[in-house]
Amino acid sequence: MAANSDFLLQFQEFDSSESHLGGIGDATTISIEDTAAGSHNPQKQRRSAPVTSFEEDNDPLANDDKTELLSGQKKSAPFWTFEYYQRFFDVETHQVRRRILGSLLPWPGKNFVHLYIHNNPDLYGPFWICATLVFVIAICGNISDFLVFLGEPQYKYVPEFRKVTIAATAIYSYAWLVPLALWGLLVWRNSKVMNVVSYSFLEIVCVYGYSLAVYIPAVVLWIIPYEAVRWLSIVVALCLSGSVLVLTFWPAVRDDQPRVAIAIMTAVVALHVLLAFGCKAYFFSTLEVKHTAVDAVAGHGTKSPPTTKIQ
Amino acid sequence: MAEVEETGKLMFADLSDVSISGDIPVQGEINVPVGTPSQDKEYSTLDEPVKDTILRDLKAVGKKFVHVMYPKKSSALLRDWDLWGPLLLCVTLALMLQGGSVDRKDDGGPQFAEVFVIIWFGSVIITLNSKLLGGTISFFQSLCVLGYCIMPLTVAMVVCRLVLLGGSWGFSFIVRLIVVTASFSWSTFASTAFLADSQPPNRKALVVYPVFLFYFVIGWMILTFSPSA
Helix, strand or coil: CHHHHHHHHCCCCCCCHHHHHHHCCCCCCCCCCCCCCCCHHHHHHHHCCCCCCCCHHHCCCHHHHHHHHHHCCCCCCCCCCHHHHHHHHCCCHHHHHHHHHHHHCCCCCCCHHHHHHCCCCCCHHHHHHHHHHHHHHHHHHHHHHHHHCCCCCCCCCCCCCHHHHHHHHHHHHHHHHHHHHHHHHHHHHHHHCCCCCCCCHHHHHHHHHHHHHHHHHHHHHCCCCCHHHHHHHHHHHHHHHHHHHHHHHHHHHCCCCHHHHHHHHHHHHHHHHHHHHHHHHHHCCCHHHHHHHHHHHHCCCCCCCCCCCCC | CHHHHHHHHHHCHHHCCCCCCCCCCCCCCCCCCCCCHHHHHHHCCCCCCHHHHHHHHHHHHHHHHHHHHCCCCCCHHHHCCCCHHHHHHHHHHHHHCCCCCCCCCCCCCCCHHHHHHHHHHHHHHHHHHHHHCCCCCCHHHHHHHHHHCCHHHHHHHHHHHHHHCCCCCCHHHHHHHHHHHHHHHHHHHHHHHHHHHHCCHHHHHHHHHHHHHHHHHHHHHHHCCCCCC
């Protein structure tokens, strides 16, 4: 009897959950307690589904974020208090910097949300990147107009301020309404087909916001009035930010029917392309537009008929 | 009860041979501190002439202007915040940005309301951002600091208007560019000097960047101001 009670009273070492679930193929094992045990992570990575939160063994700083998150409590306050919104600004300078760099250099296999967001989506990045982009587009569009029309006597320089409001409407609605639509779509598909990966609304907003960061240097390059430079920069920017979006959302839709998956990805990429080319066409005039404008003002066609194609 | 008496008698047993002869007169003074009406007179400003009131407020505003011109880490701007100075500067700036191309239907420059909205809405957004990131500064103190630090840019606007009298392009553009750049960096530096202490240490850059963007946009509006032909 004493032996029995001793057996019951002694602390029993249980096997880790991995061995219990070893028979199940794609189970994702997430253990909260052993954040310091780096040796467990590669095992989990190999055994569980490829899309997990533990892909950052090559990223030494990622463990800092994880330990901060898992050790601190996430207080949930009601949504009408200030503290509720402070949750979304719980980032530090180095985290924001890493997220921006991660969106500039996408790599196949590295999911932006899992690698950089770590269940800590922030609203700082999307909001201020969009604000910066709005003002950069308006200012650079103004400068490029000035450079294109330089020397024309009929052209009077005006700072076109209403373009700021147009740019703000376009960029903010793209960065906030498209994620809303995409999130709704993914939730609807999730109810029909069980997906392994699903994102919250704020994570999608984060991805879209940070993916716009690569446009800021591209827009600055659009000041140069040569079409070759502008085309090169827009293509490079589109590839980088488009691939961030594609790499993020492909795991969320690939378990769906192939037609639906392709349709969703095509829509995501198409909207992105539309934004880039729309901004370029509306805010940045080109040398050909200058020639048509000058010819129209002059009243008579010159040697060659004015080109009507606007690039 | 009897026990109490017993213990009382025991306690005072050694004092029993002390005799008090007669009444000992108690001497001294009793002062009851009455709330003096003269203290109230210092804080009540209802009876003073209006000139004194206005001059006192103007002096406070002027002192804060001096603090912005020579930014040191002093807490005077934060302690006695007021919004008169920012209002004055904002209205002056918005009015001075209006003089361009009034005869044209579409002058392209910012309207008065646009400048006003940008300055105040921008200040509110930056203050909210700093508070959401965990800053300890109060809402109106931050508005006060951001508004007062527009002063270098207003001075730059005045200088630009004067320089524009001598022509729009070439040398005057270079001068305007230098003046606006210097005043924009001065504004950013001054507001950072006042706001820096209230931010958490590893988020300082996150708070300073929107301030930089704000003054950059205002500086851009000043630089691109083009008067009517």
